[in-house]
Amino acid sequence: MQPKAVARTLPPQHATALRAALIGLMALSLLVLQSVMAYAKPESLAPLAEKISPSVVNITTSTLVEGRTGPRGIVPEGSPFEDFFREFQDRNNDGDGTAPAPRRSSALGSGFVISEDGYVVTNNHVIEGADEITIEFFTGSELVAKVIGTDPNTDIALLKVEADGPLPFVSFGDSDAARVGDWVIAMGNPLGQGFSVSAGIVSARNRALSGSYDDYIQTDAAINRGNSGGPLFNMDGDVIGVNTAILSPNGGSIGIGFSMAANVVTRVVDQLKEYGETRRGWLGVRIQDVTQDVADAMGLEAATGALITDVPEGPAKVAGLETGDVILSFDGVEVADTRGLVRQVGNSPVGATVRVTVLREGKSQTIPVVLGRREDASGAAAPATEEEEATPTEPEVSSLLGLTITPLTDEIREELGASADMQGLAVTEVAEGSEAFEKGLRPGDILTEAGQQNIATIADLNGRVDAAREAGRKSLLLLVRRAGDPRFVALTLEDQ
Structure with a gap:
């Protein structure tokens, strides 16, 4: 026999309280969901884009290129194709045997105004070699710019335009405060499309590409050709980077772009504005x-x-x-x-x-x-000196630490391009598979120090090896010079 179902009815006051509790729980859940969505996806970037767009500019450069005279040097004299290529060359000339007239070549880039009196920041490679630089503003007006100064080391250039009134401008922010994951906006002139906005996040910081002073912000905001020199903004509308380079196998954006950090740029800009050059x-x-x-x-x-x-x-x-x-x-x-x-x-x-x-x-x-x-620093080459002729003797040769070495002689110095007063041991062979080979030592290298002591003979090197072993060292530090450039290399001492 099945048990009989009994229906129970809540008192009115309890039912009202339950309904209120359920409504409150639903409201709280909706509020939490909205908070999560707001955190995961920012609100519209339109107000920010409208605020900062007037300070971003398109840059067009014009360069005079010498006329080409045709495919000279493609075929050797006496070739059966010589007459054909001479006729082809003549067609590319002006018909009278003279070279074509010079022509103008144009390039596009981006930039941004940093002061109401018309200072503009862009990349050095955008304006390098240009005869004329035209700045196009968001309103469509154009002004000719002059170069105040450039810094190829950070790829930054400072330009100046003369306007009838104050210009809209943006300020630099603290790039060190940018965190990986922060939202950013890139603006510029990608592929000549003009005043384009893309958004992304800070993917990484403190990236180095090739320069000594590199400090790049990596971003996945779309950066393409023509974006160079444009600003990278944070959500406060401050410039935290100058878009400079992309990493791409096909020349297009794959989400790996690099912007020179604003804290580097501001120091360069201040010096260019004051001196017209950098002073590091x-x-x-x-x-x-x-x-x-x-x-x-x-x-x-x-x-x-x-x-x-x-x-x-x-x-x-x-x-x-x-x-x-x-x-x-x-x-x-x-x-x-x-x-x-x-x-x-x-x-x-x-x-x-x-x-x-x-x-x-x-x-x-x-x-x-x-x-x-x-x-102001420049490496002055040592003056050439006359060398006295000497009777050649059979050089001393030894093998140690995977290296075959011999003391420097005048003949070896001349062959390796070493200075006449350099002392040390020349590497004549490096055993393949040895630690020395793996660490990049090659024939022609010169050992000038071992264990931070000068060496001139094989006996000196053997003495430094013995001293290192007696001191309980497992490796020996060598100062190696190649074409005048020095570096230290540590090689493991073999057990005896």
């Missing part, structure tokens, strides 16, 4: 990163700092810095690697006295250095 600090050393094997060879606790590989004539040499010093801090800021040091030195004022802390022979010391100007 210069320390005057060649450096390399301290890798773990280099740290082990030097007995360092951590693989950090910048290892000095050479000290040419300059501020560092005057101050007393030496090859083999490890720069631990610069002007009170710890040095993590060479890239950070180069940027910090470059951002320092010319003529400033900074305190450089180095590790030398296991001891820390601080040395004051008066910075020079990077743009």
Whole structure:
């Protein structure tokens, strides 16, 4: 027998309370859902785009290109095709044997106004070599711009236009405050379409491409040819980057674009506005990163700092810095690697006295250095000297650490392009499969130091190997020079 169902009725006051509770729960759920959707997807970007569009400009450059005279040099003299190509060349001339008249070539790019009196920022590669630069504003009006200054190192150019009244402009923001995942807007003139807006997020920060002073923001906001020089905005309408490059196998946007960080751009722009050129600090050393094997060879606790590989004539040499010093801090800021040091030195004022802390022979010391100007630095080639003829002797040869080496002679120095006073050991062979080969050593390299001591003979090198073993070191640090460029390489010592 089935149990009998009994219907129960709630008292009116309880039913009302239940309905109110359910309505409240639904309202709360809707509010949570709206919050999640608002967090996942921003509101319309139209108000922001309308606010900042008037400050973004299209840039058209015009360059005079010399006329071409046809396909000279395509075929050698006496070839059966020579007459054919001469006739083809004559058709491309003006008919009287003269070269065609020069023609004008145009290019497109983007930029943005940073002051009401008409300063405009763009990329150097947008206006490089241009004879005439035309700025088109959002209203359709056009003005001719002049170049105030350029910086090829960061690919930034500063232009100036003369307008009848104040121009709409945008301000730079703090690019260091940008976080991965923040929303951004890119604006510019992609593929000549003009005043185009694309949105995305900050994909990564502190990217380096090829320059010493690179500090790029990576974004997936669509950037294409013609976007170069345009601004990258945050949601407050501040410029946090200048769109400069894309990574693409086909020349189109695949969501990997790079904008030079605003904190780099502002320093460059300020100097271009004041001096018409950049004035970066210069320390005057060649450096390399301290890798773990280099740290082990030097007995360092951590693989950090910048290892000095050479000290040419300059501020560092005057101050007393030496090859083999490890720069631990610069002007009170710890040095993590060479890239950070180069940027910090470059951002320092010319003529400033900074305190450089180095590790030398296991001891820390601080040395004051008066910075020079990077743009004034130039590597002067050593003057050629006459060499006395000498009777050739059979050179001493030895094999060690996968290397076949021999002391430098005048003949070897001349062959390798080394200076007459260079001392060291020339590498004549490198065993394939050896650690030395894997780390890039090749015949023609010159070893000038071992264990941070100068070497001139094979006996010197053997002595440094023995000293390293006695000190309990597992590897030996070598200073290797190739075509004058030095670098340190740590090679593992074989057990004996």
